[in-house]
Amino acid sequence: MQYISTRGEAPSLGFSDALLAGLARDGGLYVPAQWPQFSKRDIRAMRGKSYQDIAFTVLQPFVDGEIPDDQFRAMIDAAYGTFRHPAVVPLVQTGANSFIMELFHGPTLAFKDVAMQLLARLMDHVLRERGQRATIVGATSGDTGGAAIDAFAGRDNTDIFILFPHGRVSPVQQRQMTTSDAGNVRALAIEGNFDDCQNLVKAMFNDMSFRDRVRLSGVNSINWARIMAQIVYYFTSAIALGAPDRKVSFTVPTGNFGDIFAGYCAKRMGLPVAKLVVATNENDILARTLRSGRYEMRPVVPTTSPSMDIAISSNFERLLFDAFDRDADAVRQCMSGLRQSGAFTIDPDALKAIKKEFGAGKATQRQAAAAIKDMLEQAGYLLDPHTASGVHVSRRFEKPRAPMVTLATAHPAKFPGAVKSASGIDPALPSWLSDLMHREETYERLQPDLEEVETYIARNARAAA
Numbered sequence: 001m002q003y004i005s006t007r008g009e010a011p012s013l014g015f016s017d018a019l020l021a022g023l024a025r026d027g028g029l030y031v032p033a034q035w036p037q038f039s040k041r042d043i044r045a046m047r048g049k050s051y052q053d054i055a056f057t058v059l060q061p062f063v064d065g066e067i068p069d070d071q072f073r074a075m076i077d078a079a080y081g082t083f084r085h086p087a088v089v090p091l092v093q094t095g096a097n098s099f100i101m102e103l104f105h106g107p108t109l110a111f112k113d114v115a116m117q118l119l120a121r122l123m124d125h126v127l128r129e130r131g132q133r134a135t136i137v138g139a140t141s142g143d144t145g146g147a148a149i150d151a152f153a154g155r156d157n158t159d160i161f162i163l164f165p166h167g168r169v170s171p172v173q174q175r176q177m178t179t180s181d182a183g184n185v186r187a188l189a190i191e192g193n194f195d196d197c198q199n200l201v202k203a204m205f206n207d208m209s210f211r212d213r214v215r216l217s218g219v220n221s222i223n224w225a226r227i228m229a230q231i232v233y234y235f236t237s238a239i240a241l242g243a244p245d246r247k248v249s250f251t252v253p254t255g256n257f258g259d260i261f262a263g264y265c266a267k268r269m270g271l272p273v274a275k276l277v278v279a280t281n282e283n284d285i286l287a288r289t290l291r292s293g294r295y296e297m298r299p300v301v302p303t304t305s306p307s308m309d310i311a312i313s314s315n316f317e318r319l320l321f322d323a324f325d326r327d328a329d330a331v332r333q334c335m336s337g338l339r340q341s342g343a344f345t346i347d348p349d350a351l352k353a354i355k356k357e358f359g360a361g362k363a364t365q366r367q368a369a370a371a372i373k374d375m376l377e378q379a380g381y382l383l384d385p386h387t388a389s390g391v392h393v394s395r396r397f398e399k400p401r402a403p404m405v406t407l408a409t410a411h412p413a414k415f416p417g418a419v420k421s422a423s424g425i426d427p428a429l430p431s432w433l434s435d436l437m438h439r440e441e442t443y444e445r446l447q448p449d450l451e452e453v454e455t456y457i458a459r460n461a462r463a464a465a
């Protein structure tokens with residue numbers, strides 16, 4: 001399997017190279033040259049199989065023999081052995097045809113663990129085989145950072161630097177990033193918002209001399225392997241609910257468009273998905289774009305679902321590439337419009353193609369809080385504010401015959417303030433994190449300044465030449 005850039009000006013790469021590259025050298029994002037196909041028969045054959053078995057079957061075509069099967073399987077088993085639920089991502093029924101898929105049973109209580117636990121093992125393997133070391137940088141609005149730090153802590157071949165927006169993540173999220181005692185981990189508190197952090201990461205990837213000097217690698221969902229690992233749970237949940245003989249819809253609390261793009265990939269691979277519904281908070285660039293066809297940045301407003309407080313959704317570029325029939329020139333034009341004027345317009349045919357697959361809606365903070373309260377009263381189930389945004393939006397898209405699965409992207413205990421004010425309940429952290437708020441914090445405060453951040457990283461990265 002080859003991976004090609006959405007901007008068409010970077011070399012195509014095999015799996016291991018795309019894994020280590022993160023962002024393509026032309027600023028684009030890697031996608032598979034073709035979508036692997038699973039027939040109804042193939043999907044039926046997955047019924048009754050474990051999460052790990054299905055992960056191996058679904059992901060094998062992407063890895064395409066670059067990692068021996070037995071070693072790849074062992075990585076899958078180890079990655080999902082860190083989850084505290086035997087089903088890995090269990091489904092909970094909350095209404096006649098409504099389900100919640102709990103993606104938060106991993107070590108840091110957010111869906112990011114699903115991909116990050118596998119990604120760290122894949123990267124470690126490839127680097128070890130090549131006798132190389134890499135410097136990983138990541139931007140986080142709260143969850144990616146903690147998950148990446150947990151997954152990469154103590155690994156010999158990587159140093160990891162996580163940029164988070166100072167004062168804009170929840171106290172639990174911050175401590176998951178700042179209390180690691182591993183020598184290869186650095187948490188950097190940037191005086192700005194998530195988009196400043198994401199822009200710094202992209203600027204580091206586009207600074208070729210820095211990129212090569214420190215052997216830069218990325219763990220944000222700009223890295224194809226992040227999306228790839230998330231495809232699996234669309235398969236497992238749809239199969240549990242009757243696929244391929246019944247279509248299933250998904251509502252996904254969305255920020256960077258990575259998680260829902262994985263659902264789109266699953267559909268392109270043959271999974272019968274009825275609708276993919278984007279749920280945003282007040283930072284609703286995606287809901288606005290799907291309505292009007294105009295992708296237009298606006299300043300970010302802080303909300304009770306901070307991990308979705310994002311102005312630019314990186315992975316939307318991957319969807320555009322497909323909607324433009326893989327015309328990289330058209331993608332480049334949009335991205336240059338975005339750089340120059342903070343906006344671009346999607347042509348009507350591409351917008352029609354997108355609307356065929358996706359629905360979208362926004363939940364205000366009040367609506368998300370109301371969803372937390374209702375769900376507790378009606379189903380005795382406690383939502384976190386991100387999942388609650390999803391539940392609010394999903395209600396508009398529920399259909400009598402197609403099951404609707406809302407992705408529960410984080411555990412309520414990561415956001416105790418918002419959950420308590422909506423429900424009166426103070427959600428407790430699980431036992432393995434019960435001392436988190438008493439652990440000692442270490443982090444560096446930096447300005448959103450490329451030179452300052454690069455200098456800090458180059459000084460502290462062991463891979464720096």
Ligand SMILES: Cc1ncc(COP(=O)(O)O)c(C=O)c1O
Pocket residue numbers: 110111142143144221253254255256257258259260307308386387409410
């Ligand atoms: C809890 C939570 N929900 C939803 C999202 C949005 O996911 P994505 O950025 O993949 O759209 C994030 C962050 O990415 C998150 O941490």
Ligand SMILES: N[C@@H](CCOP(=O)(O)O)C(=O)O
Pocket residue numbers: 139140141142143144145219220221222255256258307308314
């Ligand atoms: N919401 C994310 C933002 C980064 O997204 P990613 O999926 O591209 O890593 C977070 O919690 O950090």
